[in-house]
Amino acid sequence: MTLGPEYFEKAYADSDDPWGFASRWYEERKYALSLAMLPRRHYADAFEPGCSIGVLTALLATRCDRLLAWDVSSEAVRQARLRAPAAKIEQRGIPAEWPAGAFDLIVFSEMLYYLAGDDLTRALDLGAGSLKPGGTLLAVHWRHPVADYPRTGDEVHTALGRTGLSRLAVHREADFIAEVYVNGDPVSVATAEGLT
Numbered sequence: 001m002t003l004g005p006e007y008f009e010k011a012y013a014d015s016d017d018p019w020g021f022a023s024r025w026y027e028e029r030k031y032a033l034s035l036a037m038l039p040r041r042h043y044a045d046a047f048e049p050g051c052s053i054g055v056l057t058a059l060l061a062t063r064c065d066r067l068l069a070w071d072v073s074s075e076a077v078r079q080a081r082l083r084a085p086a087a088k089i090e091q092r093g094i095p096a097e098w099p100a101g102a103f104d105l106i107v108f109s110e111m112l113y114y115l116a117g118d119d120l121t122r123a124l125d126l127g128a129g130s131l132k133p134g135g136t137l138l139a140v141h142w143r144h145p146v147a148d149y150p151r152t153g154d155e156v157h158t159a160l161g162r163t164g165l166s167r168l169a170v171h172r173e174a175d176f177i178a179e180v181y182v183n184g185d186p187v188s189v190a191t192a193e194g195l196t
C-alpha cells in the first residue's frame with residue numbers, strides 16, 4: 001500500500017528533520033553527486049515531487065528559472081518554503097495529482113519507493129509524459145530495504161528502465177543509486193559543448 005500523508009505527518013511530528021537531510025554528511029554528499037550528474041547547467045522549468053523539507057529544493061532552485069516542488073506533509077512544506085523561497089512549493093502528492101505542463105527537469109529523489117502497486121507505474125508514466133524533448137529526469141534512491149516502504153530503491157530503478165527514456169548516466173554504490181534519463185537520444189556533456 002502506498003504510504004499516505006499520515007505516515008509523513010507522524011514522522012515530522014517526531015522530528016523536524018526525521019531523515020537527517022540538513023545535518024548528515026551522507027545527504028550533503030549525495031546531493032552534490034546528484035547535482036553534478038545533471039547534464040545541463042541550467043533548466044527553465046523543473047518539478048520536484050516529494051521535496052520534504054527543501055534541502056535539495058534550495059540547491060535545485062539555483063539552477064532553475066522556475067521550480068515547482070510538492071510534498072504531502074504540511075510540516076515539510078512549511079519548512080521547504082522557508083529553506084527555498086525561490087521555488088513554488090505546494091502540499092500535494094503524486095500520482096493522484098500531477099501538474100499541468102511540461103518540464104525540462106523532473107527530480108524523483110528518495111520518494112518513489114513510497115509508491116505501491118500501480119502507483120509507481122502511473123507516476124513514472126506521468127513523469128516520462130511530462131518531460132520536454134531533450135529534458136532530464138534525475139532519480140536517486142536508498143538501496144537498503146526499509147520495513148515500512150512498499151519497495152526498494154533498486155526495484156524503483158528497474159522500473160525506471162522501462163519508461164522508454166534513454167539513460168544518460170548512472171552512479172551506483174552500496175547505499176544509493178542515482179540515474180539520469182533523457183527524453184530523446186542521450187548526448188554527453190562534452191558533445192553538447194562541442195568538445196567531441
